[in-house]
Amino acid sequence: MKSTFLDSQQTPSFKKKRIFVFEAILNIVIAGLIMGGIYALIAVGLSLQYGVGRVLNISHGEFIMLGAFATWSLYTLLGVSPLLSLIICGPFLFLLGFLIHRTLFQYLRDKSESMGAFADSSLLASFGLLFIIQNIALLIWKADLRGYSYLNTPVSIFGAIFTANRIVALLFAVTISLAFYLFLTHTRMGKAIRASAEDPMTAQVMGVNIHRMLAICFGLGALMAGFAGPLISMMYEIQPTMGIEYTIIAIIVVVLGGLGSITGSLIGGFSLGLVGSIVTYFNPGLSLIAYYVIFILLLLIRPTGILGK
Amino acid sequence: MEGFNVITKRPFTVGAVLLILILLAIMPFYAKPYPVISLTNILMYIILTVSWVIFSGPTHYISLASAAFFGVGIYTSALLGKILPLPLIVVAGGFASFILALFIGLLTLRLRGMYFIIFTFSISELIRHFLLWWETNVEGTVGRWVVMVSHNTVYYIILIIFVMTMLIAYLMRQSRFGLALRCIGEQEEAAIHIGINATIVKSLTFAISATFMGASGAIMATRWTYIDPRIAFDPHLSFMPVLMAIFGGTVHFYGPLFGAAIFAYLEEILTTKFPYYYMLFFGAILIVVILFLPHGLFGLIQKRWKGGSE
Amino acid sequence: MPILEGKKVTKYFGGLAALYQVDFEINTGEVVGLIGPNGAGKTTLFNLISGFLPITAGEIRYKGQKINGLNPHQICWKGVARTFQSTKLFAGMTVFENVVSASLFGSKRTVSLPEAERETMELLEFVDLLSVRTMLAKDLPIAHQKRLEVARALATKPDLLMFDEVMAGLNPVEVVEAMGLVAKIRDRGITIFMIEHVMKAIMEVCNRIIVLHHGSKIAEGRPEEVANSPKVIEVYLGE
Numbered sequence: 001m002k003s004t005f006l007d008s009q010q011t012p013s014f015k016k017k018r019i020f021v022f023e024a025i026l027n028i029v030i031a032g033l034i035m036g037g038i039y040a041l042i043a044v045g046l047s048l049q050y051g052v053g054r055v056l057n058i059s060h061g062e063f064i065m066l067g068a069f070a071t072w073s074l075y076t077l078l079g080v081s082p083l084l085s086l087i088i089c090g091p092f093l094f095l096l097g098f099l100i101h102r103t104l105f106q107y108l109r110d111k112s113e114s115m116g117a118f119a120d121s122s123l124l125a126s127f128g129l130l131f132i133i134q135n136i137a138l139l140i141w142k143a144d145l146r147g148y149s150y151l152n153t154p155v156s157i158f159g160a161i162f163t164a165n166r167i168v169a170l171l172f173a174v175t176i177s178l179a180f181y182l183f184l185t186h187t188r189m190g191k192a193i194r195a196s197a198e199d200p201m202t203a204q205v206m207g208v209n210i211h212r213m214l215a216i217c218f219g220l221g222a223l224m225a226g227f228a229g230p231l232i233s234m235m236y237e238i239q240p241t242m243g244i245e246y247t248i249i250a251i252i253v254v255v256l257g258g259l260g261s262i263t264g265s266l267i268g269g270f271s272l273g274l275v276g277s278i279v280t281y282f283n284p285g286l287s288l289i290a291y292y293v294i295f296i297l298l299l300l301i302r303p304t305g306i307l308g309k
Numbered sequence: 310m311e312g313f314n315v316i317t318k319r320p321f322t323v324g325a326v327l328l329i330l331i332l333l334a335i336m337p338f339y340a341k342p343y344p345v346i347s348l349t350n351i352l353m354y355i356i357l358t359v360s361w362v363i364f365s366g367p368t369h370y371i372s373l374a375s376a377a378f379f380g381v382g383i384y385t386s387a388l389l390g391k392i393l394p395l396p397l398i399v400v401a402g403g404f405a406s407f408i409l410a411l412f413i414g415l416l417t418l419r420l421r422g423m424y425f426i427i428f429t430f431s432i433s434e435l436i437r438h439f440l441l442w443w444e445t446n447v448e449g450t451v452g453r454w455v456v457m458v459s460h461n462t463v464y465y466i467i468l469i470i471f472v473m474t475m476l477i478a479y480l481m482r483q484s485r486f487g488l489a490l491r492c493i494g495e496q497e498e499a500a501i502h503i504g505i506n507a508t509i510v511k512s513l514t515f516a517i518s519a520t521f522m523g524a525s526g527a528i529m530a531t532r533w534t535y536i537d538p539r540i541a542f543d544p545h546l547s548f549m550p551v552l553m554a555i556f557g558g559t560v561h562f563y564g565p566l567f568g569a570a571i572f573a574y575l576e577e578i579l580t581t582k583f584p585y586y587y588m589l590f591f592g593a594i595l596i597v598v599i600l601f602l603p604h605g606l607f608g609l610i611q612k613r614w615k616g617g618s619e
Numbered sequence: 620m621p622i623l624e625g626k627k628v629t630k631y632f633g634g635l636a637a638l639y640q641v642d643f644e645i646n647t648g649e650v651v652g653l654i655g656p657n658g659a660g661k662t663t664l665f666n667l668i669s670g671f672l673p674i675t676a677g678e679i680r681y682k683g684q685k686i687n688g689l690n691p692h693q694i695c696w697k698g699v700a701r702t703f704q705s706t707k708l709f710a711g712m713t714v715f716e717n718v719v720s721a722s723l724f725g726s727k728r729t730v731s732l733p734e735a736e737r738e739t740m741e742l743l744e745f746v747d748l749l750s751v752r753t754m755l756a757k758d759l760p761i762a763h764q765k766r767l768e769v770a771r772a773l774a775t776k777p778d779l780l781m782f783d784e785v786m787a788g789l790n791p792v793e794v795v796e797a798m799g800l801v802a803k804i805r806d807r808g809i810t811i812f813m814i815e816h817v818m819k820a821i822m823e824v825c826n827r828i829i830v831l832h833h834g835s836k837i838a839e840g841r842p843e844e845v846a847n848s849p850k851v852i853e854v855y856l857g858e
Contacts, residue, residue, distance in 0.1 A: 056423055107600065119422060120371060124555060125599045127548065131592030139585060244544075248434070251427055259423075285442045292435040299420060299428050485723055485732075492720050495709035502669060503721040503775055504695040 019159075026160040028277045034166050034235075036273020037173025038228055042246055043253035043265035044180060045224030049097075051197040051260040052217040054115065055105055055122040059129035060250055061243030063093055063222050066133065067229020068238045069141055075148050082150055082230045086172065090226040097222025100129070101215040109214075130243070137240040147237035169231040176227055177266055184262060193217060197260055245288070252295045258305030268306070333468055337461045345464050349532070351573040352467045354553065356474050356525045358569035361550035363478050363518040366559040367490040368511065370421070373547040374413065374429035377436055378406040378519040380542035382526025383455075384440075387536055390456040399466060399527045406523025407516045414512030421497075430547065437542035444538065452537030455530045466528045474521040475566070481514070482562060490514055549576075552591065556598050558605020567607060620683055622647045622779055622810050623668070623699075627677040630663055630834075637663045638834045640677065645779070650801065650811040652821040652842075655831035656854060661814045662704055664831070665781050669701050670694040681779070696727040700777035702768040704784050704814075710757035714748055714767055715739060717756055718774045725775025738774060746770045746800065762793040769800065773809075780804065782813040786820055798824055822846065830854070 042064060049057045067089040074080035074088070105122055112118035151165040184190035195203040196213045204210045228246075232238065253272050257264025272291065279290040298305070337345050357375055365372050382402030389398050413432060420428055444451045481487045489510050492500040501507050530536055550569070557568015579587035598605065623645040630638040638660045645651050653661050666672040668679055670691040679687040686694050709717050722735035722742075743749045746766040751759065756767060765785055772780055786797050798820050805811055805824075815821045821828060821842065828845045830838040838848045845851055 056426075104596070104600075111600075111603070116369070116422065120369070121599050121603065123371070123423075123426070124551070125596055127552070128592040128595035128599065131588040131595070135586065135588035135592065138588075248431075255424075255427070283446075285446065289435065289438050289442060292431050292438065296428065296431055296435065299424055299431075300416060303420065303424055488716075488720055489724060491712065492709055492724075495711055496707045498671070499703070499707040499709065499771075500720075501691040502671070502695055502701060503771060504692045504724040504726065506690070506692045508690075 023159050024281065026158055028281050029274070030157060030160055030162060030170070031280070032274035032277030033270065034162075034170045034173075034273070035276055036270035037170050037177065038232060038269075039249055039253050039273050040177050040266045040269025041173055041224050041228045041231075042250040043257065043269045044177070044262055045221040045228070046247075046250040047221075047254045047257075047260070047262050047265040048193070048217045048224070049221035050254065051262065052193060052200075053101065053105065053214045054119060055101075055126065055218065056119070056251075057129075057218075057221065058123060058126045058247055059133055059243070060221065060225060061245065061247035062130055062133035062137070063097065063225035063243075064229045064232065064246050065137060065238070065240060065243040067093060067226045068233035068242070069137060069146070069229075069240070071230040071233045072146050072148055072238060073141075075150065082234050083168070083172070085230045086227055089230055090223050093226030093229075094219040094223040096219075097225075098215050098219030100222075101218035104129075105218065106211065106215065134240055134243065141240055143240060145237045145239045148233070150234055163235075165234040169234055172227075172231055176224075180224075181263065181266060193220075194262070197262070249291065252291055255295065255303070255305055256298060261305070264305060330472065334465075337464060342460055346460055347577060349460070349464050349467050349529075350577065351570055352471045353525050353529055354549065354573035354576075355566055355569040356467070356471050356521050357546065358550040358553040358557070358565045359474050359478050360518045360521040362554050362559050362565040363481060364490075364511075364514045365518075365551075366554070366565070367487065368494040368514075370494075370511075371426045371551060372429045372515070373426055373544075373551070374410070374433050374519075375522055375550050376542050376544055376547040377429075377433035378410060378522035379526035379529075379546050380433075380436065380538075381406045381409055382523035382528075383530040383536050383541040384453075385523070386527040386530035387453040387455050390531075395458060395462070395466070395528075395531070399470070399524045402527025403520040403524035406519040406526070409523075410519030411512055411516040414515040415508070430544070433542060433544065433547055437538050437544075440538035440542070452535060455534050455536055457534050458528075458531040460532070463528055463532050467525060470521055470524050470528070477517065477521075479562065481517070486510065486514070552595055554605075556594065556605055558602075558607040560604055561607045564605050564607035568605060571606075621645055623679070623681055623812065625664075625668075625677065625679045628664065628667060628674060628679060629676040630660070630667055630672065631675045636834050638667070638831075641831070641834070641836050643829055643836065643839075645810060645812055647778075647810055648805070648808065649826045650805050650813070650824055652825035652828040653812065653814045653831065654816070654818075654821060654828060654845075655837075658833075659831040660834040661831055662783055663834075665701060665783055665812075665814065668694075668781065669699060692724075695725060695775050695777075698776070698778040699781070700725075700772035700775045700779070701781040702765070702772055702783055702785050704787070706761075706764045706768050708756040708764060708767060708771070711755060713753050713755055714743065714759070715752040717767055718742055718770050721771045721774035742770045742773055745773070745803070761788045762790075762796075765789065765797070766800070769804075773804070777809060779810045779812065782811065782815070784814055784816060786815060786817045789817075794820055 042060065046057065046060050049055050049060070070089050071082045071085040074085050075082055104125055108121050108125060109118055112121060151163065151168060153164050154161050155164045155167055157167070184194055192203065192208050192213060195206065196208055196210065196217070200210055203213070249272070253268040254265050256272060257266070257268030275290065275294065276287045279287045336348065357379065361372065361375055364370070382405065385402040385405050386398050389401055393401065413429070417425060417428055441451065489500070489505045492503070492505055493507050493510060497507060533540065553569040553572040554565045556572055557566070558564035576587065579590055621644040625641060625643045627640040627642060628638055629636065629640055641664065653664070655661055663672070667674050667687065670686065670689050670693070674687040677687070678685055681694070681697060681699060686697065709720065719735050719739040722738045723730050723732070740749070743752055746769055748763060748766055748770060751763065756764065759767065769785065782801070786794050789797060794817055801811060801813070801824050813825070825842055827840065828842055829836060830845060830851050832854050837854065838845055838851050
């Protein structure tokens, strides 16, 4: 990221430095928001599955990966725009998540002796899902990196240059997040979801069909993955083993924002994206390490998260 | 101590165990190299699984830090390989892991359930990524070479570590330390109110379980000769002991041993014959076990024998 | 010297004061009741005494020594034991194992296994659970579970025993039995501090009653005094 600005003899040095700093900050902020948007989506997804259903779905990243690869296949084989794939992958993964919960996790829930036992067994079951889904993906798409070119033209925002696909991804991520936030706060279903997350017993008493709600929330979590996958595939190269890294980031964001708080996940996602962007600016290889360090410190100092109860 | 009564009470079991040990000990003399190498691998997995169960079995704290402890052992070997004789390296590997685990254990006093699982996994991953970054950016070369050692030496050392692990696991289970662990696992809040210093008990047990992982890492490094952070701290090594323990069941003492043995053997067959399908099998087996055999394969047997042997 | 005393005991959870400057004294040999509406801070007070939660301000002394700041296992070793509002038994272990564990770990000195087993048998007989000693704790009916928790607490050889709603969930017959058990424990020389909602039991068994409301002590005295105190009546009827 070394700029040749400072070598130029044309502009006075203090003005050069100011432009340089401004451009750098803009770059960092926008890049941070782009990543943050994705992080927010996947974190909200995981938060829905854990907050309401109490399932720590370690295979969350695999759903994201499926969305990404489905988009790749649709684009390279049928020329379907990734933006259209959003509408295809999202609902499809929602259905998949809903069914998986209805069968696998519901069964475990009924059979478990305690919430603690259910937490463990559902975690392990989601491990099993991780292996199965990843293997299937490896069989279909092989282990190589895949990518495609879509909206690759550079776009300038006040001097900061990004490819159009990233800006589009950012816009979609923000829109979906906002739409979902409004859904949660203003619709009956959304309020039912929040009630179930906070107090399943009372929610049930108030008429919420808890079993269906849990499955729906799990499905919604997969829906978010189904949205994130296509967006990620637009910006980066993908491979079937990409899932776990996203799952970890989602977990970090969820804990950062407070377990069970969906707004926390939204804010946490954008925050972490910004942090990552800042760290990447100074040393690209350190961003994941920075996430882990923040995460570990968080767990030690304030496990309930920055916005948690 | 209670442990020694076993010899007089169950001579048949003790005799069988000794016989098997003798057979294992003389194996390099009558078997071809491949089975010996294969058995070394299986023993390694058994050590990891049984060690894991020492702590995670009674307390129900699922640790995903096994890769960290194993990896520390590997790196100890890589760093001290030319300086110390082999037995000391193995001890050093075990000791280094002991210290790391003690440190982690004391740090994570308050973390339970999901938080503990995620925390232990994060520590392992942090070490892996950090070492990778360090080697790439600071040292310039990724990976190290480890002094090579003969297959049979590796086998014998692993066998010794295996015997020690089983011995310690057994003694702990029978001792009052093991009872305190079970109390903590059943109901930690009550346990601390009846006089159990849960912090010390948990941290020490965690550290003990890590020691054998570290020791086995130290010796296995000499088998692989080339190691780097990706190999040494492979998360696979954190997940596998968990799967194997679940598969074998943690209620019965021999559950983890047989679970690991069968699973490790399965893994070898699957990765050689069906390399593209083994993850699928593992995932399916895991889900089937979780759904229909919640106490593992050997939990079934234990359930039928519930005559209050403890 | 009182066996247990608290001076200006205060506990904040975030901005909320669960307990505010509560003073209290328990004398050796007494049976003191702790009552108050739900949310008054009763269990919180027990959690502070047992060391499970850190105190925000104030002091708690046991036999003259400051105990706030110590770990629960240390306070147990000093001779303070408790039961829990919702039973916290070692569910997967047998009745015998539950008690013998407490016997083995409940003292600072090392207790030998034969000694612990002997004590356990004696205690199980004391609470009348000897016949079910090989049953798993989770398979016991509620009344037996409560008694098991009492036996387990007794196994740590306490001089002060704190009961947290030990009669909750019991039918009238079982309540009378429980009251008898409390009296037997008192006769053994153990001081008792008990949270209870079952008024009949409190009135008959306690020497003194402390009343908490919204984290503050609002009344204290003999059962009859407290029962007739207008403040207490208002607090309970106003619920």
